[in-house]
Amino acid sequence: MIEFKGVHKTYPDGTEAIKDFNLKVQEGELLTLIGPSGCGKTTTMKMINRLVEPTAGEIYIDGRQLKDYSIHELRWNIGYVLQQIALFPHMTVEENIAVVPEMKKWKKKEIHDRAKELMRMVGMEPSIYLKKKPSELSGGQAQRVGVIRALAADPQILLMDEPFSALDPISREGLQKDIRKLQRQIKKTIVFVTHDIDEATALGDRICLMNAGEIIQVDTPQKLILEPRDSFVRSFIGDKKSPWQTAIDIVAAQSVSHILTQTAYEAGDFDPDQAYILTSDDGQLLCAVEHGKQQNVLAVPSDMNVLEAVHTFEEAGANILPVTKGEELIATVTQQELLRYLAGKTEVRNGVVTQ
Ligand SMILES: Nc1ncnc2c1ncn2[C@@H]1O[C@H](COP(=O)(O)OP(=O)(O)O)[C@@H](O)[C@H]1O
Ligand SMILES: [Mg+2]
Known part of the structure; x- marks a missing residue:
């Protein structure tokens, strides 16, 4: 479980990126963070793995304050997937997947078995793809490898920052399905940033809608659609039909x-x-x-x-x-x-x- 209590972040240049942020992400939940560009989504994510330190307030993982974890412990237990996956270009797919498990001193066979298992989960035949270099993969395949690399060492938490936004709609839909399937199998706590409301509603158990560093509404997709808190939420959701209307x-x-x-x-x-x-x-x-x-x-x-x-x-x-x-x-x-x-x-x- 991840918990934010009264978190603020003001960057050294005076930008107030996050203001009084209070949020609980439950164990095994997939929470989508959504909001206009510059509203503080990436800052929120980076505070979870301490790439950015809050200026006030506390963040807890499983009831323990972040600052009580060692940085290694934290980074190894939190997978991080970015929009532009940075696979190491000189390494094969398997070597890329093995980076964190090797740091964690897993055995070679364990790592190889894990790599094969994960490749199959996202529909990439291990005997073909594990040996390839990143330059031999399509954008969608590279992104899949990025996702499973983040999962390789079995982290408790997965942070995904607009991981699919650079992809074409078909690869994107395929990866959304993969993530839903993975989520059912592995039950990780996932925070998923997107600026696309369709992606947010398709993936999220709950959606956290932000604006200008603040949470505007956190709710299930249905509730957000049926009971938008204000006109900002309504305009963000657009003309989505309610489940009742669909019925x-x-x-x-x-x-x-x-x-x-x-x-x-x-x-x-x-x-x-x-x-x-x-x-x-x-x-x-x-x-x-x-x-x-x-x-x-x-x-x-x-x-x-x-x-x-x-x-x-x-x-x-x-x-x-x-x-x-x-x-x-x-x-x-x-x-x-x-x-x-x-x-x-x-x-x-x-x-x-x-x-
Ligand atoms: N390192 C930084 N220094 C100063 N301002 C920053 C820095 N990083 C982000 N910001 C500012 O903080 C606000 C939130 O940014 P960010 O978290 O990246 O938003 P989002 O991911 O929602 O687009 C923006 O106004 C952005 O310009
Ligand atoms: Mg961002």
Whole structure:
């Protein structure tokens, strides 16, 4: 667990980079740090591995103050991945991966096995790639090696500072998937800096949104979208749809036939004081009748989706419409039934849409 308590950082030139920063990153959590350029993301990261010292406040790892750790202990237990991965160019991929484990005096075989295991985790065949030099890798492959090099000595914490921002969208998406998979397997505490809200919501258990050295909101992606604290958060998130909106879209795209079981129509089986559909003897639709008044009738084909059916109701100006299959009248549907369906059929739990 990483904890910031009342942390400030003012650089020697007077720049106030971090102001009263209070944050707990839980064990095994992936927290994304996001905010505009210059808001203090990199400074926050560098304070965790003491590349930068706070001017006030304390930082704890597992309840122990950072200054009580030796620098070696700290650096070896914290993997650090930067935007521009600096692999050592004269070393092979395997030698690059081995740097920290060798410092930690791991055995050669242990290091080799670990390198192979990690390469497989990110989909790079060890027998091909371990022997290559960094110049023989694509940008995406080099970045993967950078990530697993940071993981090689099994650090507790992984800091990633815009690690994928220099990559093309396809490599980037692939690496995001790798990170999610790795996170499930290895359960590290990860702080991941990005300036891309899509990346932040895709990866983060929680998102910490910063502005001008301060935390504006720390929440799960769903909460950030549903309950933005202020207009800054709202504008940063942009026009992301809420899970509820997504759920409604999904339900609305289903066909009207989903509702029919409740409203199966039987000829003659209606209450004349209520609403019904009047047909001619040969089955032609004549009109809708509501409280004795005739209304327009438009057919709702049973495979029409719920949203289109809502529009059909608007167009007809009626509260009841016939549902047809081909030429045949098979049911009626009312506006209330549509509404009940939209309102009651959908549940959102932890942002997962279930129906
Ligand atoms: N070594 C430094 N000396 C002085 N100012 C710095 C230094 N490093 C960063 N800053 C300033 O601190 C603020 C936060 O920078 P940084 O943490 O790099 O932001 P971010 O990573 O969010 O873009 C910026 O105003 C930046 O110019
Ligand atoms: Mg930065």
